[in-house]
Amino acid sequence: xxxxxxxxxxxxxxxxxxxxxxxxxxxxxxxxxxxxxxxxxxxxxxxxxxxxxxxxxxxxxxxxxxxxxxxxxxxxxxxxxxxxxxxxxxxxxxxxxxxxxxxxxxxxxxxxxxxxxxxxxxxxxxxxxxxxxxxxxxxxxxxxxxxxxxxxxxxxxxxxxxxxxxxxxxxxxxxxxxxxxxxxxxxxxxxxxxxxxxxxxxxxxxxxxxxxxxxxxxxxxxxxxxxxxxxxxxxxxxxxxxxxxxxxxxxxxxxxxxxxxxxxxxxxxxxxxxx
Amino acid sequence: xxxxxxxxxxxxxxxxxxxxxxxxxxxxxxxxxxxxxxxxxxxxxxxxxxxxxxxxxxxxxxxxxxxxxxxxxxxxxxxxxxxxxxxxxxxxxxxxxxxxxxxxxxxxxxxxxxxxxxxxxxxxxxxxxxxxxxxxxxxxxxxxxxxxxxxxxxxxxxxxxxx
Numbered sequence: 171x172x173x174x175x176x177x178x179x180x181x182x183x184x185x186x187x188x189x190x191x192x193x194x195x196x197x198x199x200x201x202x203x204x205x206x207x208x209x210x211x212x213x214x215x216x217x218x219x220x221x222x223x224x225x226x227x228x229x230x231x232x233x234x235x236x237x238x239x240x241x242x243x244x245x246x247x248x249x250x251x252x253x254x255x256x257x258x259x260x261x262x263x264x265x266x267x268x269x270x271x272x273x274x275x276x277x278x279x280x281x282x283x284x285x286x287x288x289x290x291x292x293x294x295x296x297x298x299x300x301x302x303x304x305x306x307x308x309x310x311x312x313x314x315x316x317x318x319x320x321x322x323x324x325x326x327x328x329x330x331x332x333x334x335x336x337x338x339x340x341x342x343x344x345x346x347x348x349x350x351x352x353x354x355x356x357x358x359x360x361x362x363x364x365x366x367x368x369x370x371x372x373x374x375x376x377x378x379x380x381x382x383x384x385x386x387x388x389x390x391x392x393x394x395x396x397x398x399x400x401x402x403x404x405x406x407x408x409x410x411x412x413x414x415x416x417x418x419x420x421x422x423x424x425x426x427x428x429x430x431x432x433x434x435x436x437x438x439x440x441x442x443x444x445x
Numbered sequence: 446x447x448x449x450x451x452x453x454x455x456x457x458x459x460x461x462x463x464x465x466x467x468x469x470x471x472x473x474x475x476x477x478x479x480x481x482x483x484x485x486x487x488x489x490x491x492x493x494x495x496x497x498x499x500x501x502x503x504x505x506x507x508x509x510x511x512x513x514x515x516x517x518x519x520x521x522x523x524x525x526x527x528x529x530x531x532x533x534x535x536x537x538x539x540x541x542x543x544x545x546x547x548x549x550x551x552x553x554x555x556x557x558x559x560x561x562x563x564x565x566x567x568x569x570x571x572x573x574x575x576x577x578x579x580x581x582x583x584x585x586x587x588x589x590x591x592x593x594x595x596x597x598x599x600x601x602x603x604x605x606x607x608x
């Protein structure tokens with residue numbers, strides 16, 4: 171122990187106990203109004219936006235170079251068409267089941283009872299401790315506040331964790347502290363979709379419920395954060411969990427290649443508006 | 446060089462590093478084999494910087510990590526500050542010009558900071574962070590491999606400015 175100064179060890183021990191007191195993963199306990207945090211977000215917004223723009227341009231130029239004969243543009247168009255067709259197929263299945271609960275997701279402005287703001291992903295968490303966080307280029311100046319749901323045309327992405335002036339942090343649904351109240355689309359079996367890092371798991375589904383691999387999972391709207399009827403993902407596996415059923419859920423949105431998202435300007439207090 | 450200029454320069458480097466780490470080298474983009482430039486920079490501050498404000502810079506770097514990593518209050522600020530103090534105290538005792546020793550210091554600092562954080566998580570939280578000890582060892586190795594040449598380059602630049 172003589173290797174380090176005793177005073178240093180003592181200070182580090184004190185810091186450790188301070189850190190224990192400060193540390194809390196409970197979102198409700200967090201002081202999201204901390205102006206210094208918002209300042210850091212604003213301070214890093216411009217360089218992040220710059221790097222993001224330059225990277226996009228470099229990547230775009232490289233793709234255009236290697237994708238001769240405009241294959242890239244064709245590919246992009248086909249992807250958009252494919253997404254539209256997937257959405258259409260899903261909606262047709264919904265009509266066939268004579269249910270009107272699941273709304274069209276392709277254009278949130280038409281289906282959402284709330285105004286939406288589109289945003290670009292400009293960064294992500296710099297730490298492996300909580301890697302399921304991305305940074306978007308819209309913040310308080312655009313009317314964004316903490317808790318607002320974030321989605322893409324493919325489904326739920328997450329919710330606003332911290333809103334700076336120009337940018338915001340989005341907690342993805344795959345983060346372990348994320349929880350979304352959800353239904354199995356086909357049978358209306360209810361449960362909670364939680365993040366597990368690489369994907370999600372739907373917990374607390376009643377034992378008697380009818381759940382199958384391939385079932386679509388949609389938000390129930392009862393958690394006060396996410397609007398009702400937005401697709402979350404697809405059931406990939408089912409296992410008993412005590413007196414409940416637990417189902418692995420693969421998110422419908424490819425969260426690893428997020429580029430554009432929409433932020434639904436739904437106040438967290440509007441819990442019953444869409445019920 | 447003027448101390449204020451040095452401090453401002455190091456502050457700008459801090460912002461540049463956190464920008465790179467939250468865009469090009471984020472674990473979401475680069476996977477778990479990303480170098481933690483922020484931590485390497487804190488070791489650099491502890492070893493080379495004679496600016497009194499380097500203590501504040503180390504805390505500031507940790508705070509930026511806190512904010513951008515999902516607003517985890519104090520976790521990185523305090524763990525990185527502790528790492529800074531530990532390396533600062535011990536840097537008189539180790540021969541840091543040797544690449545192997547330097548690599549070992551970076552590796553051990555990585556292990557120290559993550560052990561610090563994981564201990565707090567275990568004590569305070571039941572949230573399941575998917576972070577294993579092998580992930581930490583792996584990051585320690587990546588940090589050492591990337592950190593040693595970065596240190597060499599940064600040390601030369603730093604020495605030039607000191608003249």
